[in-house]
Amino acid sequence: MNTYKLTISYDGTNYEGWQKQRRADSVTVQETIEGALSDLFGTETKITGAGRTDSGVHALAQVASMRAETEIAPDKMLKAINVRLPEDIAITKVEIAADNFHAQKDAKGKHYRYNVYQSPIPRVIGRNYFYQMPYPLEEEKVHRSCKLLEGTHDFRAFCASGSEVLTHERTVYKAELSRNGDWWIFDFYGNGFLRNMVRIMVGTILEIGNNRLPLECLSEAFQKGERALLGKTAPAKGLWLMEVYY
Amino acid sequence: MNTYKLTISYDGTNYEGWQKQRRADSVTVQETIEGALSDLFGTETKITGAGRTDSGVHALAQVASMRAETEIAPDKMLKAINVRLPEDIAITKVEIAADNFHAQKDAKGKHYRYNVYQSPIPRVIGRNYFYQMPYPLEEEKVHRSCKLLEGTHDFRAFCASGSEVLTHERTVYKAELSRNGDWWIFDFYGNGFLRNMVRIMVGTILEIGNNRLPLECLSEAFQKGERALLGKTAPAKGLWLMEVYY
Numbered sequence: 001m002n003t004y005k006l007t008i009s010y011d012g013t014n015y016e017g018w019q020k021q022r023r024a025d026s027v028t029v030q031e032t033i034e035g036a037l038s039d040l041f042g043t044e045t046k047i048t049g050a051g052r053t054d055s056g057v058h059a060l061a062q063v064a065s066m067r068a069e070t071e072i073a074p075d076k077m078l079k080a081i082n083v084r085l086p087e088d089i090a091i092t093k094v095e096i097a098a099d100n101f102h103a104q105k106d107a108k109g110k111h112y113r114y115n116v117y118q119s120p121i122p123r124v125i126g127r128n129y130f131y132q133m134p135y136p137l138e139e140e141k142v143h144r145s146c147k148l149l150e151g152t153h154d155f156r157a158f159c160a161s162g163s164e165v166l167t168h169e170r171t172v173y174k175a176e177l178s179r180n181g182d183w184w185i186f187d188f189y190g191n192g193f194l195r196n197m198v199r200i201m202v203g204t205i206l207e208i209g210n211n212r213l214p215l216e217c218l219s220e221a222f223q224k225g226e227r228a229l230l231g232k233t234a235p236a237k238g239l240w241l242m243e244v245y246y
Numbered sequence: 247m248n249t250y251k252l253t254i255s256y257d258g259t260n261y262e263g264w265q266k267q268r269r270a271d272s273v274t275v276q277e278t279i280e281g282a283l284s285d286l287f288g289t290e291t292k293i294t295g296a297g298r299t300d301s302g303v304h305a306l307a308q309v310a311s312m313r314a315e316t317e318i319a320p321d322k323m324l325k326a327i328n329v330r331l332p333e334d335i336a337i338t339k340v341e342i343a344a345d346n347f348h349a350q351k352d353a354k355g356k357h358y359r360y361n362v363y364q365s366p367i368p369r370v371i372g373r374n375y376f377y378q379m380p381y382p383l384e385e386e387k388v389h390r391s392c393k394l395l396e397g398t399h400d401f402r403a404f405c406a407s408g409s410e411v412l413t414h415e416r417t418v419y420k421a422e423l424s425r426n427g428d429w430w431i432f433d434f435y436g437n438g439f440l441r442n443m444v445r446i447m448v449g450t451i452l453e454i455g456n457n458r459l460p461l462e463c464l465s466e467a468f469q470k471g472e473r474a475l476l477g478k479t480a481p482a483k484g485l486w487l488m489e490v491y492y
Binding site: 009010011058060082087088089090092093121122123124125126127129240 | 373
């Protein structure tokens, strides 16, 4: 019995997120992959993801751990899994890991990217992979908002209601805007992210950049922990899980 | 009665190309837009595109001409058309043109882009908008192939069979590779392109870059006019019509 580390890419458009759901009619990325693995190994096989992603969120490199009894070499296994997967999910790497490797508990940090296209003129190509913001943005305010989000804070205000976690303290190592014309690309590196945290950060940054919220709402939200002080949750489709660090 | 110039963007994935088909069950971009216009104006309205695009080909800025009797101002018309269009087609500009403006006959040139992702590791995000080439490419040979395609040539070898045109002579002003890591982006500027011409040029460049065809096949194809001397037609999904020049 070996433990494997799987690196996985998916287009989240047609899935109810990563995690298996109670609803019988929903299709998730996790159960789609488990179906392919169970078919390959001829026995029910489970995986554990580094983190959940919501419906519509994409991943360039999600990570999952798996225990399996097999003689198949990792590079052959990669191909054998991929032929059993639909075109919107692919395994990009298979590695043998330490026996006790656990994709979720061992994760030290994550990199998320959020893609914004700022223009009133509709852009239809690739529309499932970015959020189009029709209103103008003040670049300086956007940069300053990113800076204020960096560091160790109580992020309870930046969290979907109903999330059960032990602590809301998280460290954002870096929150950075890269602008290329109408494209505003946000990169967030942190030791962990609460449910919807990146989407609430981006939604708030965009409202600050558009002068609908004051820059001060960020520090106030850290102090008071009130979700209502912040902007709307930005749409799922703009969010990509880029990398998980171990 | 005014003549209008419409600039149009579409995701070609779910369409049988631009042009109206004889087959009753096919859905094309042109007839989808004509349906929206006819609904808006309350009378059957036709448009003429600058050029056809095949099924799966995308456009950032296709151009069409239209004659219509209406009092609606161009900026209001843009919004009124877009609310009647599906999410994969959008009008990005409406302008009043000279009475005799004809989007196809008046076109002086076009810019097409072809997107290649070169890697054996499957990339699923945005997979409908680029072609994934699993084999390695020699960059120097790719650059040299592009250079050889520039200029005025008889491009009959670079043409889908059954195309009816008066002449196969075309001028490629510029054929250029921009490389960014695994992304190989090809830009073609020309006074006109034959059916499948860009896709055959790219398919041939990729085979030359992968040492499956000699660089000399290009000059030989110009001389002999034989399609069989060239590479496979690259998949439609990597091709974008970027701009039409008047």
